[in-house]
Amino acid sequence: MSKRLKLTEEGKDYAKRGLPELNLVEALKQGPISLSRARELVDNLDIALQWGKKRNWIRMDGGLIYLISPPDVVPEQEALIRASKGETMDEGVARILIQRNLIEVESSFVEELKHLEGKTVSRLTPELMSTGLWRNVKLRPYDVKILGTKVHPSKRQPFDHFLSELRQRLVELGFVEMKGPTIETEFWNYDALYQPQGHPARDWLSTFYLKGAGLGDLPSIAGNVKKAHEHGVSGSTGWGYKWDPMRARRLMPRAQGTALSARTLAKGPLIPGKYFAIARCYRPDVIDAFHGIEFVQVEGIVVDESLTFRNLLGILEMFAREIARANEIKFIPDYYPFTEPSVQMSAKHPAMGWIEFGGAGIFREELTKPLNVDVPVIAWGLGVDRLAMFKLGIEDIRDLFSRDLDWMRRKAVV
Amino acid sequence: MPSLEVSLRDMERLIGRTLSPDELRHLVGLAKCDVDSIVGDSVKLEAKDTNRPDLWSAEGIAREIRFRVKKLGLPKYKVSRSKVEVIVDKSVKGVRPFTACAVVTNLHLDEAALSQMIQLQEKVASNYGGGRRDIAIGVYDLDKMKPPINYTTVDPDGVRFVPLDFEEELTPREILEKHPKGKEFGHLLAGVSRYPIFIDSAGEVMSVPPIINSNFSGKVTENTRNAFIECSGFDLGRLSVALNVVTTALAERGAEIGAVKVRYADRAIVTPDFKPGRASVDLVHFGRISDLTLSPSKACDLLRRSGYSVIRRRKDKVEVLYPAYRHDVMHERDLMEDMLISYGYDKIRPQPLRLPTVGMSSRIERFSSLLCELMIGLGFQQVMSYTLTNKVELFAKMKLKEEPVIELENPVSSSWDVFRNWMLPCIVDFLSSNAHVDYPQNVFEIGDVVVPDQTKETRAMDRRKLACARASAEVGYQDIASVLDAFLSSLGCQYELRTGSHPSFIEGRVADVILKGADLGVVGEVSPEVLEAWDIEVPVSAFEIDVSSLYDILPLENLD
Numbered sequence: 001m002s003k004r005l006k007l008t009e010e011g012k013d014y015a016k017r018g019l020p021e022l023n024l025v026e027a028l029k030q031g032p033i034s035l036s037r038a039r040e041l042v043d044n045l046d047i048a049l050q051w052g053k054k055r056n057w058i059r060m061d062g063g064l065i066y067l068i069s070p071p072d073v074v075p076e077q078e079a080l081i082r083a084s085k086g087e088t089m090d091e092g093v094a095r096i097l098i099q100r101n102l103i104e105v106e107s108s109f110v111e112e113l114k115h116l117e118g119k120t121v122s123r124l125t126p127e128l129m130s131t132g133l134w135r136n137v138k139l140r141p142y143d144v145k146i147l148g149t150k151v152h153p154s155k156r157q158p159f160d161h162f163l164s165e166l167r168q169r170l171v172e173l174g175f176v177e178m179k180g181p182t183i184e185t186e187f188w189n190y191d192a193l194y195q196p197q198g199h200p201a202r203d204w205l206s207t208f209y210l211k212g213a214g215l216g217d218l219p220s221i222a223g224n225v226k227k228a229h230e231h232g233v234s235g236s237t238g239w240g241y242k243w244d245p246m247r248a249r250r251l252m253p254r255a256q257g258t259a260l261s262a263r264t265l266a267k268g269p270l271i272p273g274k275y276f277a278i279a280r281c282y283r284p285d286v287i288d289a290f291h292g293i294e295f296v297q298v299e300g301i302v303v304d305e306s307l308t309f310r311n312l313l314g315i316l317e318m319f320a321r322e323i324a325r326a327n328e329i330k331f332i333p334d335y336y337p338f339t340e341p342s343v344q345m346s347a348k349h350p351a352m353g354w355i356e357f358g359g360a361g362i363f364r365e366e367l368t369k370p371l372n373v374d375v376p377v378i379a380w381g382l383g384v385d386r387l388a389m390f391k392l393g394i395e396d397i398r399d400l401f402s403r404d405l406d407w408m409r410r411k412a413v414v
Numbered sequence: 415m416p417s418l419e420v421s422l423r424d425m426e427r428l429i430g431r432t433l434s435p436d437e438l439r440h441l442v443g444l445a446k447c448d449v450d451s452i453v454g455d456s457v458k459l460e461a462k463d464t465n466r467p468d469l470w471s472a473e474g475i476a477r478e479i480r481f482r483v484k485k486l487g488l489p490k491y492k493v494s495r496s497k498v499e500v501i502v503d504k505s506v507k508g509v510r511p512f513t514a515c516a517v518v519t520n521l522h523l524d525e526a527a528l529s530q531m532i533q534l535q536e537k538v539a540s541n542y543g544g545g546r547r548d549i550a551i552g553v554y555d556l557d558k559m560k561p562p563i564n565y566t567t568v569d570p571d572g573v574r575f576v577p578l579d580f581e582e583e584l585t586p587r588e589i590l591e592k593h594p595k596g597k598e599f600g601h602l603l604a605g606v607s608r609y610p611i612f613i614d615s616a617g618e619v620m621s622v623p624p625i626i627n628s629n630f631s632g633k634v635t636e637n638t639r640n641a642f643i644e645c646s647g648f649d650l651g652r653l654s655v656a657l658n659v660v661t662t663a664l665a666e667r668g669a670e671i672g673a674v675k676v677r678y679a680d681r682a683i684v685t686p687d688f689k690p691g692r693a694s695v696d697l698v699h700f701g702r703i704s705d706l707t708l709s710p711s712k713a714c715d716l717l718r719r720s721g722y723s724v725i726r727r728r729k730d731k732v733e734v735l736y737p738a739y740r741h742d743v744m745h746e747r748d749l750m751e752d753m754l755i756s757y758g759y760d761k762i763r764p765q766p767l768r769l770p771t772v773g774m775s776s777r778i779e780r781f782s783s784l785l786c787e788l789m790i791g792l793g794f795q796q797v798m799s800y801t802l803t804n805k806v807e808l809f810a811k812m813k814l815k816e817e818p819v820i821e822l823e824n825p826v827s828s829s830w831d832v833f834r835n836w837m838l839p840c841i842v843d844f845l846s847s848n849a850h851v852d853y854p855q856n857v858f859e860i861g862d863v864v865v866p867d868q869t870k871e872t873r874a875m876d877r878r879k880l881a882c883a884r885a886s887a888e889v890g891y892q893d894i895a896s897v898l899d900a901f902l903s904s905l906g907c908q909y910e911l912r913t914g915s916h917p918s919f920i921e922g923r924v925a926d927v928i929l930k931g932a933d934l935g936v937v938g939e940v941s942p943e944v945l946e947a948w949d950i951e952v953p954v955s956a957f958e959i960d961v962s963s964l965y966d967i968l969p970l971e972n973l974d
Contacts, residue, residue: 152852156786157796157859164783171773179776182801182833182864183820183874198548200464200541204824211821216872236745240651251872253822253833272769280801280862284826293826294800304769308705309754313764331759332443333751335463341703341751343759344448344462362703364747376703401798403847405855408795 005094007083011102015080020048022077025057028067038065076102091126098130105131152409159400161413162388163278166298169323175276175300180260182280185216187248189255191225192262193338194367196239197247201255201337208253208282208293215249221266222248224370234365253282257297258338261379265371269303276300289396296400299381301363307376309341312360315380320347324357324387339379340364352390358382416537418459420472422452424526428476428666444755445469445478465742467542467659471534472526473666474659474739481721482756488723488735491665491688496672498556498642503566504679510550510610510623513565514653514685515644516661517556517672523636527667531634534663538656539624547602549647549656550624552612556640558631560616563642567608568622575619576629586611586622595626612644642674650683651741657686658739690723690735695746695753697730703750705765706757713753720752778878780973781965782860785880788904792897794858794882799840801862802830807839811947813917818866820874833864837881838918838958842940845885846948853952854886860961878965883940883956891923891939894955898927898937905968909934918944927959930967935959 007015017023020042027033027041039045049065052058059066076096079089083103097103113133120138121128128134156164167177180188190202200206222245224233232238254260257279264275278298285291302315313331320326326347334344339361347357360380368377385397392400392411402408426432433441439449442459446469450458461470468474480486496517523531535551543549570587577584577593584592586609590600602624603609612620614631621627623646634641643660645653661671673684697713708716714724714732722734736743743749754762786796802822809816817835825831834840841859848855860880867875882901884894895911902909907929914926916936924938937957945954 150852152795154790154793154795154856156790157798160786160796160798167775167779171775174769174771174773176771176774177776177779179778181870181872181874182862182876183872185872198544200544203544208825209823211823213820213866214868214873232744234745238744251874253820270771272771274769274771274773282802284824287827293830294802302767302769308765309703310705310762310765311767313759313762314766317764318766331762332448333446333755333759335446335465337465340745340747341754362747365745401800403797403844405795405797405844405848405851405857408797409851 005083005089005098005103006106007080007103008101011080011097012084014077014102015084017043019051019074019077019080020044021051021055021057022071022074024048024052024065025067025070028058028065029070032064032066034063035060035065076100095130155408155411155413158392158402158408158411159388162384162391163296163298166323166384167276167278170276170298170300173274173318173322175274176270178260178264178275178277178300180254180263180277180279182254183210183213183251184254184259185218185248186250186252187216187218187222187225188262189252189259191222191229191243191248192266192367192371193256193258194225194228194364195337196229196241197244198241199337205284207255208284210251210253213251215246216251218245218249219266221370221372224372228366228370232366233369236364236366238366254279255281255283257281257299257381258379261299261301261377262367262371264301265303265368265373265377269301269373271375272302272304272306274300274302287398289398292397295385295397297381298384299379302378302380303373303375305375307362307378309362312341312343312362312378312380315378316343316345316358316360319358319380319382320345323382323384324349324355326350326357329357330354334359334361336361336379338364338367349387349390352386355386356383357387415464416461416470416541417450418447418461418470418533418537420457420459420475420530421526422455422457424530425457425472425476428472429479441479441483442475444482445475447475461537463742464541466740467538467656468662468737468739470537470541470659471663472530473663474534477662477666478721482719485715485719486721487718488690488721489662489737491662491671493671493673493686493688495684496674497561498672498674499562500644500674500676501562501564502676502678503564505567505608506565506610509567509606509608510646511648512650512653513644513646513676514650514657514683515563515642515674515676516657516686517640517642517674518661518664519556519640519670519672521639521641521664521669522667523634523638525636528634528636531660531664534660538659542652542656543647546599546624547647548649549645549652551656551660552621552623552627552632552644552646553634553660554620554627554631554642554644555634555638556642557638559614559618559620559642562615563620564611564613564615565644565646566611566613568611568613570607570609573611573613573619577626578629578632580629586625589622589626593626599625610646654685654687655739655741658688658737661686662688662737662739686738688738690738691740691743692725692733693722693736693743693746693749694731694733695749697732699746700750700753703747704754704757704762706762716753716756717749719756720749722749722752777970777973778962778965781970782878782961784973785901785961786860788901789858789860789880789882792856792900794856794897797841797844797857797859798861799834799844799859800830801834801864802832803834803839803843804829804831807843808832808834808836811944812839812842813941813944813947815917820864820866835863835865836958837861837863837879838883838956841881841883841956842944842948842950842954845883845954846950849950854884854889856882856884858882876962878961879958880961881956881958883954885950885952885954887952889953889955891920891937891955894939894957895925895937898957898959902927902929905964907964907968911937914938917941927957929963932963932967933960934963 260277328348334342342361363377446463574583590596726733820833911925919938927934940954
């Protein structure tokens with residue numbers, strides 16, 4: 001298009017002597033001047049003022065004109081000079097110059113397009129727009145069912161999206177998010193949770209250990225935990241074995257999100273306080289459609305003087321309603337080494353039917369006392385994998401971490 | 415969690431009535447078991463309480479259900495004195511020092527009962543006994559043995575006998591080499607010069623614990639009328655619990671239990687010992703935890719319905735006896751849970767929580783979520799990978815020299831045996847899995863990597879990273895650098911690109927990304943050598959930046 005542009009008389013003048021607004025800027029470089037003085041110095045002052053203000057180069061105040069900031073490069077001026085030499089220019093700049101009537105479309109070009117008048121054309125082109133000829137042509141109707149090149153949307157990863165919404169929901173329900181290290185000491189993962197060192201969950205087949213990673217540090221409350229394990233605290237008999245601090249210092253990838261709850265309690269939680277974590281956890285297992293060695297646990301704690309077993313059921317009921325959208329629930333006795341009493345909850349999802357959806361319990365005093373917490377603490381966990389798999393429409397748990405780009409592109413977001 | 419299989423008809427017989435599937439589910443729930451499946455007569459159960467071996471058999475589950483339903487109090491088992499003695503040689507001391515034994519007479523085992531006995535013995539030894547290390551259990555046909563019995567040690571080649579389910583005589587050493595149980599459990603005798611052995615007065619070998627029984631006396635069938643049971647291991651307290659669990663399960667079917675005198679070098683003990691344990695619960699504490707208003711007598715009923723006997727009540731404090739096959743009673747909370755189970759979880763009304771708390775997601779997650787939004791806006795699909803991977807993918811296929819990483823000592827697969835210490839390999843792996851999918855492919859991932867750091871409490875540190883790649887026939891360095899620019903500019907970063915050098919990228923087409931003097935990451939065109947290693951046949955340009963550094967350097971006031 002640019003080749004078919006030519007300068008108007010005004011355009012030719014500005015190409016030679018400069019745009020009025022630039023001449024004004026030049027005049028202002030010595031300091032502010034009055035309007036009347038400016039009229040002496042600059043031709044076409046009204047145009048100069050209009051564009052100078054529009055570009056935010058100058059301002060007027062009490063009859064004086066001030067320079068705000070002089071421009072570095074002025075594409076319009078350059079374009080005018082280029083046009084005078086018959087060179088091309090940027091389309092955006094050309095549009096402005098046409099608007100300012102400094103250049104015009106060569107009439108021969110308009111002539112060239114004239115033959116289209118009254119005809120049916122397939123594409124609406126910038127040329128048709130700039131010459132105004134679009135008024136005199138007919139645009140051919142398209143088959144609206146034919147699409148262009150396939151467009152692939154970019155979206156959130158489905159499982160991460162699910163987890164983000166869950167995070168948002170838990171925040172709305174008043175929970176504060178906990179974070180903690182992927183690599184833990186056995187102390188935080190087990191000992192602080194009152195799981196004895198001989199517990200089957202801590203053996204080679206159920207816990208990953210690290211190669212040559214050395215030993216981690218123990219916190220100052222380790223002595224309390226030792227006492228709880230060996231002889232018991234607050235009326236407990238304890239496990240009655242010799243607690244080994246070296247064992248507690250061993251390092252492992254976090255095997256349960258509850259490690260984060262232990263850390264939160266030891267730091268001194270808010271009371272009342274509600275906490276949650278969405279934690280990657282690691283355990284040896286068979287790797288198949290239902291099991292993975294790396295998985296996400298969603299769990300947390302509630303801390304308050306007033307908590308009772310009925311609140312524990314209340315929390316689970318809330319999760320069933322607010323997260324699984326279940327209206328029917330069942331509570332069954334359960335076992336966790338660190339809670340007593342413990343409950344398992346089954347929830348009836350409107351479409352999935354009964355699912356084991358969560359578990360909860362009141363932390364044993366042998367756990368809370370050594371961490372210097374003297375009020376009841378409810379620990380809860382949600383089994384979100386099945387819910388996520390249902391929402392994502394997948395049957396293999398490994399597809400939560402899908403490697404299938406095509407599936408993700410096609411996957412509906414609702 | 416031990417998985418159990420029981421016969422439905424046998425359960426019904428032990429509980430005393432027929433059961434619908436729903437009733438069965440409910441009742442075994444009272445004994446902390448989940449029903450996995452019911453197929454014909456076979457019921458598969460998951461025993462959830464790993465601390466209650468007494469609930470790992472049909473007999474134990476049925477016993478628990480009977481308490482809950484019928485308020486029976488402490489179960490009483492009669493123990494008569496048998497004439498059987500066990501003489502413990504002092505040589506077992508460094509090998510497997512203790513045993514607790516019993517005699518069980520008047521056995522009438524049908525198929526279901528026999529399979530329960532075998533299953534219980536296995537589950538107790540594996541789940542409560544540390545895979546037979548701490549507790550091994552042997553059951554023998556008493557009528558084929560000549561007491562007294564010797565528990566002693568023997569040279570690994572010093573004796574020959576036919577092990578269970580074999581026909582040829584083997585020495586203990588040969589058993590460890592040839593018998594399936596020997597191969598499975600032989601490691602438990604590693605480094606021991608003499609093997610433990612039970613041998614009767616006729617010189618018949620009964621067993622080599624914790625490996626295998628003899629095929630002669632160590633085989634129990636439906637025809638066995640009288641049995642000898644031994645538990646061997648390292649902690650007499652735990653052995654005693656295991657013995658009590660196994661013998662009382664048989665007593666539940668009408669068998670009679672006989673005590674055995676076990677003579678150690680320095681003392682003699684009589685086992686099994688059914689002396690109940692003592693515990694107490696404060697009813698005020700119970701009221702506070704349960705939020706139930708119960709009269710003291712109702713509360714005591716709940717204890718009786720949990721298999722406890724109430725021996726004394728002084729004001730709010732109730733003292734009870736609990737059965738000798740339990741070892742999980744440590745604190746009054748344990749009693750409280752039993753009371754609540756007996757009351758019925760389904761009868762307790764949930765109380766909504768009304769605490770004035772304010773929710774808040776973690777700051778780094780909020781930041782990551784912003785970055786994620788930016789990347790999607792730039793036209794990139796988010797992906798998510800495992801943080802576990804392997805050195806081949808992290809280093810070899812990226813043409814990178816190996817770096818220190820966090821490694822699993824006991825991986826289940828060599829594909830997942832180290833933690834990623836950078837993110838790009840996961841992204842390249844993703845592209846590699848999608849070679850057949852429409853290009854251009856624009857993908858990114860935000861997530862954690864783990865790097866060793868001796869200064870940290872756990873000798874490792876999580877770093878949050880963002881890696882991003884464009885794969886298409888037309889894409890080159892500038893195409894990714896402009897994405898990085900749009901990304902960092904949107905964060906208000908005044909960053910700098912410096913010519914870099916990185917083995918995963920083409921020399922001369924890779925830059926270090928510098929922010930306020932700190933190394934933020936790398937951007938470049940992935941080297942064809944790397945692409946070839948991953949079977950990728952289109953050019954890939956990529957960047958990886960350290961989100962944790964960005965998070966630390968940027969002011970981010972608007973996140974709060």
